Amino acid sequence: MxxxxxxxxxxxxxxxxxxxxxxxxxxxxxxxxxxxxxxxxxxxxxxxxxxxxxxxxxxxxxxxxxxxxxxxxxxxxxxxxxxxxxxxxxxxxxxxxxxxxxxxxxxxxxxxxxxxxxxxxxxxxxxxxxxxxxxxxxxxxxxxxxxxxxxxxxxxxxxxxxxxxxxxxxxxxxxxxxxLTAMMLFVLVALCNTTGKRIVALVSIVTTIGINFIHVSPLNVFVATAIGCGVGICLKKFSS
Known part of the structure; x- marks a missing residue:
């Protein structure tokens, strides 16, 4: 670098x-x-x-x-x-x-x-x-x-x-x-340039929607983020 x-x-x-x-x-x-x-x-x-x-x-x-x-x-x-x-x-x-x-x-x-x-x-x-x-x-x-x-x-x-x-x-x-939503969508699309990143983004989005159906809370985004990070780590580990 x-x-x-x-x-x-x-x-x-x-x-x-x-x-x-x-x-x-x-x-x-x-x-x-x-x-x-x-x-x-x-x-x-x-x-x-x-x-x-x-x-x-x-x-x-x-x-x-x-x-x-x-x-x-x-x-x-x-x-x-x-x-x-x-x-x-x-x-x-x-x-x-x-x-x-x-x-x-x-x-x-x-x-x-x-x-x-x-x-x-x-x-x-x-x-x-x-x-x-x-x-x-x-x-x-x-x-x-x-x-x-x-x-x-x-x-x-x-x-x-x-x-x-x-x-x-x-x-x-x-x-x-x-x-704000439009801007975040732009950033998301710009960064999802690999299959792994698209999978992580999709898992995070689906998780957020699913949790909100169960219980709406500001903390839901943190839970979805943690799950998305976990998926990303697993994908990176298995691909290396």
Missing amino acids: RTRSLNNTIPDVKSDLRESLLHASPIMAGYFMVAFVFGVMCLNVGLPVWFAPAMCLFVYAGASQFAALALLTSGTTLIPILLSTFLINSRHMLMSMYMAKKISSIKMSGLKKSLYAFGLTDESFAMHSQRIENGLSTAASYLLSFNTFCHLAWIAGGLSGALASQYLKKFISFRLDYA
Whole structure:
């Protein structure tokens, strides 16, 4: 695997920026639309315009932000909101541990590593881990700029939604809650480029649907993920 640091030449950094922007653009589009909905919802429940972009900047977690918004509007105290956010985002600890090992050979300062971990999302983790698995360049400039572009799109979406809700309220009569699902489907299709990965994806989807028929719970996705991972490990073991 070829790796480079941010100390490379300017042309290399510019190339990484262009490449990361190109690869991040579908995710950015999805993030913008989902955050736009979040911004609209914030204004609809009486929060100020600055709240949506500020939360997009400092929290940067789709499910947690929507959950926190629902809890805030129901009068919930701070502790349950913090606990809910921690539980929803607990998977990020595993993703960060995995990526820390994979990018250990890349020269990055402690601050840059912290920024990278903060900007790591489900979608960026999927794209970056796939890139590493394929032995492609994982320069620090590429990884950091990829996350930054996605985060900026998230902030811009939250701000745009809040402003639109305040000044163009009469024109916002459409629903955009499908955007996150559409974006995740794009990522799934892009990553399922082998038979083994398609099998894992199919098992995870069928498991999720089956469990939801029995009992609907936010924890179902974690159970389905664990089963899918187990199937993936077995397939990799038997194919080697």
